[in-house]
Amino acid sequence: MNRKHFSFEILVFSLLALPACTDAPEGLAPSQPADTTVKMDFLAKPLPDIPLPNDLATRYDATSPTQRRINASQLAPTSFEILTRENIDMLDGWGVFAPITLSFTGLIDLAGVQAAHAKDGFALANDVIYLIDITPGSPTYGKPALVDIGQGNFPVILKDRAGYWENDPRPDTLSLFFDETDEDVNHNGKLDEGEDTDLDGILDKPNYLPGLTPTATDLAGRADALMYWYERETNTLILRPLTPLRQRTTYAVVVTRRLKDANGKPVGSPFPTINHTAQTEALAPLKDILAAGPPELGGLQLADVAFTWSFSTGTIYDDLNAVRNGLYGQGPQAYLQDAYPAEMSHVWPVWSAADMTATDPHNLFVVPGEKMTDIMRLIAGQVPDANIVSGPVDGERLSLAGRTMPHPVPRLMRYLLR
Numbered sequence: 006m007n008r009k010h011f012s013f014e015i016l017v018f019s020l021l022a023l024p025a026c027t028d029a030p031e032g033l034a035p036s037q038p039a040d041t042t043v044k045m046d047f048l049a050k051p052l053p054d055i056p057l058p059n060d061l062a063t064r065y066d067a068t069s070p071t072q073r074r075i076n077a078s079q080l081a082p083t084s085f086e087i088l089t090r091e092n093i094d095m096l097d098g099w100g101v102f103a104p105i106t107l108s109f110t111g112l113i114d115l116a117g118v119q120a121a122h123a124k125d126g127f128a129l130a131n132d133v134i135y136l137i138d139i140t141p142g143s144p145t146y147g148k149p150a151l152v153d154i155g156q157g158n159f160p161v162i163l164k165d166r167a168g169y170w171e172n173d174p175r176p177d178t179l180s181l182f183f184d185e186t187d188e189d190v191n192h193n194g195k196l197d198e199g200e201d202t203d204l205d206g207i208l209d210k211p212n213y214l215p216g217l218t219p220t221a222t223d224l225a226g227r228a229d230a231l232m233y234w235y236e237r238e239t240n241t242l243i244l245r246p247l248t249p250l251r252q253r254t255t256y257a258v259v260v261t262r263r264l265k266d267a268n269g270k271p272v273g274s275p276f277p278t279i280n281h282t283a284q285t286e287a288l289a290p291l292k293d294i295l296a297a298g299p300p301e302l303g304g305l306q307l308a309d310v311a312f313t314w315s316f317s318t319g320t321i322y323d324d325l326n327a328v329r330n331g332l333y334g335q336g337p338q339a340y341l342q343d344a345y346p347a348e349m350s351h352v353w354p355v356w357s358a359a360d361m362t363a364t365d366p367h368n369l370f371v372v373p374g375e376k377m378t379d380i381m382r383l384i385a386g387q388v389p390d391a392n393i394v395s396g397p398v399d400g401e402r403l404s405l406a407g408r409t410m411p412h413p414v415p416r417l418m419r420y421l422l423r
């Protein structure tokens with residue numbers, strides 16, 4: 006087919022399809038008006054400004070195990086970034102342990118977020134934002150995943166503050182991610198000549214928790230004040246899954262109307278609906294989940310949702326599973342069983358007497374107690390003259406190769422091959 010003919014067919018098809026397009030795509034529910042909304046700018050440069058991870062930033066790929074690939078622009082100013090994005094575009098879904106970021110069009114009620122998330126021991130019913138598994142059939146379907154928003158599980162304090170050379174405009178900062186400097190020396194709220202000490206064109210302010218203004222010499226106070234779950238400069242909320250999510254699973258991030266803006270009004274959606282209409286189908290299970298009014302979500306209803314979007318995690322450990330199955334003679338790599346049969350080649354000492362001094366048993370390897378019995382059974386089966394004995398009990402000291410261990414022996418070392 007020549008190009009002209011092909012274009013003509015597309016035109017005809019488009020014309021035929023027109024009447025079907027007059028019905029506007031529908032969202033899960035209409036959104037309510039709000040002064041401050043989630044930010045969604047697809048045309049922002051250098052990259053779209055949208056909540057991430059997000060399946061809107063993926064594309065269909067029949068060759069992908071999940072039929073999905075991340076779709077990051079490969080236009081970048083440096084070859085390093087181009088290479089990085091090329092690699093990102095090979096992923097078949099989003100990370101299971103990656104931070105989740107969403108920007109707002111204005112400042113949000115930080116103290117409210119803190120009260121709901123940072124100080125109540127992961128009580129979920131009052132949370133202002135949820136991360137919910139919406140994959141039917143998944144073992145955690147309908148359940149909220151725990152996220153850290155200020156509970157302190159992901160500190161971002163630098164161990165070494167002075168490692169960034171002599172022309173670093175922020176040699177004293179505790180964080181590589183967030184600013185601690187107040188550039189507004191004359192406190193007029195404007196960037197005046199000489200104030201932009203890091204030359205980024207932005208009037209930087211310390212990214213501290215509401216109400217905290219530690220002095221420059223108060224390192225502990227600064228560490229406590231540093232807010233790692235919200236970036237004031239871009240009004241970006243940062244959630245981090247507390248434990249890895251499930252692979253190949255679709256999650257909804259649900260921003261509730263419990264989340265308020267700086268004036269105490271609920272935040273809203275950038276669209277007439279509470280979601281981007283391209284995700285209505287993926288988010289449909291959320292309707293059923295919320296219809297049940299789950300107590301763990303504090304009885305959250307669809308009408309309480311300000312905005313929601315979905316993302317799908319990629320394949321994380323299937324390659325390891327495939328190798329493991331192959332070693333056991335199963336699956337497409339079953340040849341591995343014969344190519345690399347399991348055999349006992351060497352028994353390594355739990356510690357090496359040669360590497361040990363009387364005061365520093367630094368060559369000590371730790372084996373969990375429950376694994377030890379299995380290991381010993383395996384050895385007993387392979388080594389006919391192995392004599393497995395019960396070693397010293399807690400508190401006793403053990404002699405090995407003529408030397409006495411400097412510390413009492415923990416219970417897990419009671420089994421000893423001699």
Ligand SMILES: [Ca+2]
Binds near residue numbers: 122130
């Ligand atoms: Ca809470």
Ligand SMILES: [Ca+2]
Binds near residue numbers: 190195197
């Ligand atoms: Ca100023």
Ligand SMILES: [Ca+2]
Binds near residue numbers: 201203204206207208
């Ligand atoms: Ca600046």
Ligand SMILES: [Ca+2]
Binds near residue numbers: 207
């Ligand atoms: Ca800056």
